[in-house]
């Protein structure tokens with residue numbers, strides 16, 4: 001660096017903190033969406049085409065056609081395009097993504113099952129591709145009868161889910177007889193992170209699930225409860241239904257599933273009073289739905305006698321997205337979809353469907369089993385612009401995965417709650433990356449500049465040394 005003896009008089013450090021946090025990580029990954037795409041998403045089928053899947057394939061081809069017809073006949077079209085990602089061992093593809101339902105149906109019919117292969121399959125890689133090619137907020141259904149072999153891709157998939165806020169649902173007609181294997185458990189983790197679910201079925205029940213998929217693929221789908229439980233439990237959820245909730249669906253995947261719904265007057269809902277059963281698979285899964293529920297505090301009882309998951313979703317315009325930043329900001333594009341571990345993080349919320357004088361009262365952090373980790377009040381700034389942006393004070397993100405839940409009052413004073421569509425996990429910052437040019441010319445008796453580049457997600461301090469001696473002063477860098 002310094003060939004000149006007297007060089008060192010003035011050191012000017014050019015330091016570029018390339019702050020990854022400042023970049024909108026969604027923008028890089030999301031496909032370009034025109035205005036017409038507002039809220040529209042992708043329906044993706046990730047399908048195992050090994051020989052043993054023949055029966056399932058026949059049912060999925062039929063079922064998919066029906067799902068397309070239902071979704072196309074809805075006034076508010078939730079689906080913009082369709083994707084198909086077949087996989088077997090070791091190949092994935094050919095991948096189809098199309099806006100034309102006829103092409104999609106044709107491609108589905110062209111699928112054919114291919115020879116055996118050993119039990120685990122390349123399913124996680126196929127899910128990753130499906131997430132990559134899908135729009136944000138998409139619906140991904142995975143049909144397989146085997147656990148995964150490529151579970152080392154799990155982290156990439158979990159990150160993509162957090163960026164894209166898409167949901168992954170598994171329809172399993174087999175699991176290689178080992179549900180404690182990491183290749184199976186990763187399915188549960190993917191489902192949990194994305195508020196999806198794992199359903200275990202007999203081959204002949206695939207059709208049943210597809211009827212429910214028709215209902216599940218909805219525009220303006222919002223989340224009220226997403227919890228996973230290792231053991232059997234009977235639980236009572238008390239949830240405020242605000243007038244914007246046009247329907248509510250409760251689904252439980254686990255042994256001996258049971259669900260009861262009670263309206264705000266305490267009356268149990270029955271088929272005669274509007275309770276619809278969307279799915280009932282003996283000893284494995286139950287999904288119930290009600291349309292146009294009366295506003296008020298509803299009571300929902302769920303029970304299962306083993307490992308199970310509960311999802312309560314609704315259809316509503318009131319929803320939110322969260323972004324994280326290491327400094328206060330009111331610009332959503334300056335936030336990231338994941339917090340950084342170990343340093344204070346500010347949360348910025350972008351809500352939809354709230355009009356003056358609606359407000360959010362507080363934000364809660366919950367574990368994936370629904371335990372409350374932290375409550376953060378949200379201060380109300382009545383004159384802020386834009387109205388849908390809410391800044392929340394800093395907090396240290398918990399080490400474990402967590403969901404966010406907001407509680408507030410709509411413009412008429414009705415209480416509402418919404419949970420995030422995905423759970424969040426921290427980015428664990430690595431050591432800063434430092435680089436500088438091998439040679440920087442300096443001139444006799446002239447001040448010199450030595451460029452030095454530091455890349456870091458967390459604040460850093462920088463100083464120069466030569467032969468063990470510190471040169472100049474130490475500089476602190478928080479943010480750019």
Ligand SMILES: *[C@@H]1O[C@H](CO)[C@@H](O)[C@H](O)[C@H]1NC(C)=O
Pocket residue numbers: 332333350351352386388389
């Ligand atoms: C908030 O989200 C909505 C819907 O995704 C979007 O149209 C809007 O631009 C966002 N607002 C801001 C300030 O980022």
Ligand SMILES: *[C@@H]1O[C@H](CO)[C@@H](O)[C@H](O)[C@H]1NC(C)=O
Pocket residue numbers: 328329330346381384391392393394
């Ligand atoms: C939130 O934004 C307001 C301005 O609208 C500002 O006065 C306040 O300090 C911010 N609070 C946080 C925690 O960022």
